Amino acid sequence: MRNLSQSIALLCLLISVTHGQSRVAPTPPMGWNSWDAYGPTVTEAEVKANADYMSRHLASFGWKYIVVDIQWYEPNAQKHGYRANAELITDGYGRLLPAPNRFPSSANGRGFKPLADYVHSKGLKFGIHIMRGIPRQAVRTNLPVFGSSLRAKDIADEQNICPWNTDMYSVRADTPGGQAYYNSIVKMYAAWGVDYIKADDMAAFNGKPADASRLAEIAALSRAITNSGRPMVLSLSPGPASIDQAEFLKTHSQLWRISDDFWDRWQDLKKQFEYTRRWAGREGTNSYPDADMLALGRIGIRAERGDDRQTRFTREEQVTLMTLWSIFRSPLMFGGDLPSNDAFTLSLLTNREVLEVDQHSKNNRELFVRGNIVAWTADAGRGRDKYLAVFNIGDDPDPAPVKVSLAEIGLKGSCRVRDLWQNEDLSVIQLELQTTVPRHGAKLFTLSP
Incomplete structure (x- = not known):
C-alpha cells in the first residue's frame, strides 16, 4: 500500500510539473537580455541595475524576465569576440558555475541563487544563457557525470562542435549518460531558482536546420526541465530555425529563433519581414517564433559586435521594429542597457495598447x-x-x-x-x-x- 501511495504521489507530481511546463508562457515573454549591451562580459552589478530599472519602470506593463547571456562562467570574458579555449569555472561534475570575480554573490558554491533571489525580490523572473553540450575542459580532465557511473569522455561527441565558440563539445543526448548530464545541470539551475533558459547552438547551425544531434539535445534538455520539478521557459537559438521542424520545436520549447542575430541595421529589420511572413500563424499558447532581441536604446557597451552607441535605428525604424514584433506576436526581449533609456525609448516599451497586440491578438497574418x-x-x-x-x-x-x-x-x-x-x-x-x-x-x- 505504501508503494502504491508513493507511486500515485509521484505520478501526481509529474502531471503537475508537466502541466505547469505546458503553461509556463501563456503569452509571449517580455524581458531584458544582457547580450546587445554587454556581450559575454556582464557583471552582477549591471544585472542588478537593470533589474532595479525594470522593477520600477516596466514591470507594471508586463516586463518580467532578466536574462544573463553567454559566458557568465568565463572570468576573463572580453568584448568583440570570445577567447579561444578559455578556462571556465565548473564544479567537480563539469557543470558551469558563475565566475565569482564578475558575480561575487556566487562564491563558495552558491551559484546564481543569490542573484536569482535578488531578481525575485523585485517581483521579476531570472534567466540564463547556456551553450549546447558539455565543457571541453570537463572532457579533457574526464570528470564524472553527476547521477551516473559514466564520465565526461563517455558522453561527449568531440567531433560535433559549435562553429563559432570553443567552450563545449556536443553531448550524446540519446544515451542514458547524456540525459543524466542534462538532468544534472537543470537540477542545479532549478535549485538556483532559474525561470528561463536560453539554449544556444541548438535551433540551427551555419544557416542550416538543426541536425539530428541538436534535435536530440533539445529533446534531452526539454525532458530535463520537466524532470527538474520547476517550470522554466526554454528559448532556442540561433536561427533561422526550419519551418519544417516547427512541430518539434513547439513540442520541446516555448521560443525558437527565426533569424540569425538581429542588430541595429535597416537591412536586418527589412529582412525580418520575410522571416515573419514565413512563420505567420505558427504561434500558439506556450509556443512562439522569436524574431530576436530588440536592439534599442544604448547598446554595444562591451558587446561582441560594435561599440558603445545609441541604436542606429531612426525613430521611425524603432516604431517599425516594435510594430512588426507586436503584430507578429514575437517575444519581446530588450537588448539595451535599461538605466540608460531616454524618454523616447521608454515610451516604446510602455505603450499598453501596442503591448496588448503582442500579448493577446489572434489570427496574426x-x-x-x-x-x-x-x-x-x-x-x-x-x-x-x-x-x-x-x-x-x-x-x-x-x-x-x-x-x-x-x-x-x-x-x-x-x-x-x-x-x-x-x-x-x-x-x-x-x-x-x-x-x-x-x-x-x-x-x-x-x-x-
Whole structure:
C-alpha cells in the first residue's frame, strides 16, 4: 500500500510539473537580455541595475524576465569576440558555475541563487544563457557525470562542435549518460531558482536546420526541465530555425529563433519581414517564433559586435521594429542597457495598447505587399475589433500614401479608428482607411465596427 501511495504521489507530481511546463508562457515573454549591451562580459552589478530599472519602470506593463547571456562562467570574458579555449569555472561534475570575480554573490558554491533571489525580490523572473553540450575542459580532465557511473569522455561527441565558440563539445543526448548530464545541470539551475533558459547552438547551425544531434539535445534538455520539478521557459537559438521542424520545436520549447542575430541595421529589420511572413500563424499558447532581441536604446557597451552607441535605428525604424514584433506576436526581449533609456525609448516599451497586440491578438497574418507597402492584420483578443499595421519599407524620403479597404480585413460598413502609437481616436471611416506612412516607418490601428 505504501508503494502504491508513493507511486500515485509521484505520478501526481509529474502531471503537475508537466502541466505547469505546458503553461509556463501563456503569452509571449517580455524581458531584458544582457547580450546587445554587454556581450559575454556582464557583471552582477549591471544585472542588478537593470533589474532595479525594470522593477520600477516596466514591470507594471508586463516586463518580467532578466536574462544573463553567454559566458557568465568565463572570468576573463572580453568584448568583440570570445577567447579561444578559455578556462571556465565548473564544479567537480563539469557543470558551469558563475565566475565569482564578475558575480561575487556566487562564491563558495552558491551559484546564481543569490542573484536569482535578488531578481525575485523585485517581483521579476531570472534567466540564463547556456551553450549546447558539455565543457571541453570537463572532457579533457574526464570528470564524472553527476547521477551516473559514466564520465565526461563517455558522453561527449568531440567531433560535433559549435562553429563559432570553443567552450563545449556536443553531448550524446540519446544515451542514458547524456540525459543524466542534462538532468544534472537543470537540477542545479532549478535549485538556483532559474525561470528561463536560453539554449544556444541548438535551433540551427551555419544557416542550416538543426541536425539530428541538436534535435536530440533539445529533446534531452526539454525532458530535463520537466524532470527538474520547476517550470522554466526554454528559448532556442540561433536561427533561422526550419519551418519544417516547427512541430518539434513547439513540442520541446516555448521560443525558437527565426533569424540569425538581429542588430541595429535597416537591412536586418527589412529582412525580418520575410522571416515573419514565413512563420505567420505558427504561434500558439506556450509556443512562439522569436524574431530576436530588440536592439534599442544604448547598446554595444562591451558587446561582441560594435561599440558603445545609441541604436542606429531612426525613430521611425524603432516604431517599425516594435510594430512588426507586436503584430507578429514575437517575444519581446530588450537588448539595451535599461538605466540608460531616454524618454523616447521608454515610451516604446510602455505603450499598453501596442503591448496588448503582442500579448493577446489572434489570427496574426500578413495582409498584402504592394510595392514598398506592407500590411499586417490580426483579431483583437476579444470582441470584433481588428488590428491593422501598415509599413513603408521603401527608401523614398517622402511619406507614402496607403489605402486599405475594410473588406480586405473582413469588415464592412463603417468603423471607428484608433491610432495605437498616438493613443488617439481618429475619425469614423467608410469602406477604406487612408493614411500616409513615413520612410521606414509604421502605423498601428484598431478598427472597431
